[in-house]
Amino acid sequence: MSGRVFLFGDDIDTDQLAPGAYMKGGIEALAAHCLETARPDFAATARSGDIVVAGRNFGMGSSREQAAEALKHLGVAGVVARSFAGIFYRNAINLGLPVLVGADLETVADGDRAALDLDKSELRIVDRDLSVRLEPLPGNLRRMLRDGGLVPHLKKRFAAERTRETGR
């Protein structure tokens, strides 16, 4: 599946991703305001499969995981950035939103059609037949993403523990 690239700069913070004024309500209302201060058309135009490409320290600030959840809710297939803020990075993986670090993102342009390949750790720019190399995810995080995030991952683990116990 490919989607459109939305390009952002450095230090995109959690108050832009999940504005405080909408934190009381559900994810639907919150996601409608995701990144509106940086790019007013983002929430309205993002489609399933689209990819966010950003600079350094993406997701800095609050621990509110709605920052990652809002992107997922809008259908974003993943975020590629030069670096991530630690809590956001963990939250994204926990919610099953792929987040990958890439050093050479200069070639990626806003509006490019692109696809994220987690197994090969690359971002393919479809129209230009270009592949941007990304840092491979550590094994434990790859497994968690493959399970769909922390909750399904834990469910699997608890189910396995229960089977072991009843098998004894």
Place this chain on the structure above:
Amino acid sequence: MAQTLAQKIIARAAGRETVAPGEIVTAAVDLAMIHDSGGPRRVEPILRELGVGLFDADKVVLISDHFVPGDTDEGARILELTRQWARERKVAFHDGEGICHVVLPERGHLRPGMFVVGGDSHSPTGGAFGAYMFGVGATEMAGVLATGEIWLKVPETILIEWQNRLGPGVVAKDMMLALCGRLGMDGGRYQAVEYAGEAVMALSMQERMTLSNMAAELGAQAGLIAPDAKSAAWLAAHGGEAGDWRWLNTDPDAELLEHHVFDAAALEPQVAAPHSPANAGPVGAAPPTRIDVAYIGACTGAKYDDLKNAAAILKGRRLAAGVELMVAPSSRRDQERAAADGIMAVFEQAGARILPNACGICAGYGVDRLGEDVTCVSSTARNFRGRMGAASAKVWLGSPFTVAAAAVAGRIVDPREFLAGGGAA
């Protein structure tokens, strides 16, 4: 093998002799702190889905602060759900007693050497007491509550040493703004920051908390300060227990990622221009800036020591015409102590509005928010666009001294001009 303070705590929690930076380990959690926003309303549905209860209700502390005082319908509903959960799950609950990072140590929950997760990004505050404490999101917290453990990549340590002593009118907040300016919002690289040096150890515990708190603004995972007799005595006085803390230090030959040395004596009061703490510089170098609102609040900047510093400037003075000053003391205890010392009266006489002991405008979740085009100077930790209200609002960050000085001058000004009598704490 020589170990850093961070490594020693993590090794203990992971049941290991030693751990090496970069290793991914699973550690047992000594304490989990949650609040009303990322807590019950978010974790309970996940616990239900997993079909499990709390790993240990005695190791969970719940604090309401983000939606206090419940001045919106949804906020009130979230608070009610929070209270109900506390009763059902039988966890320690501090309701409306103040902001989580301040209440947690104040009520004796922290001990040096603990491995703690908090459902809030300023959780590194616990590092001031020699606890390895870091923030996580709600889903991850639900995982911790279900299993009692969490994975982490053993961090490298960035040692930040402040030599000599701070001058009058210069405080921990200024140290942190200067660091944000120097190192940037990702200067901490999600590693462990450790603060040391004469100026750090000379700070009061609440001032040390400000250093650890704003490790979050450096993008560090934790912000540690090695325990000493001062932190042990403070904990003992607050119903906590220091236990054996003498092993909690970084070995002299432990490997560091970076070692920065700064001169505290040369530090001037700092302000950070909108919309990032990294836009910091000496207050004297700031462009002429008139202000509409002054805010003394948050876990970062409204503890007892912060209130006392602000009052040293406000005493006998009135707010500048057209300026609104709001004060939201970090905790009820700090407010009571400040009231007993006449500090709250100083705020009232100056014309300030006192807000509840909660996150208030810092979180921007409730009714009190900054209006369109307002210029605010604030003792909080973050000035991201739109955080405290309208996206058109401009927030400058400064110490409580600097916020108080701006409130009486009506513009951003060096607070030392108001401290001729040497009123600094």
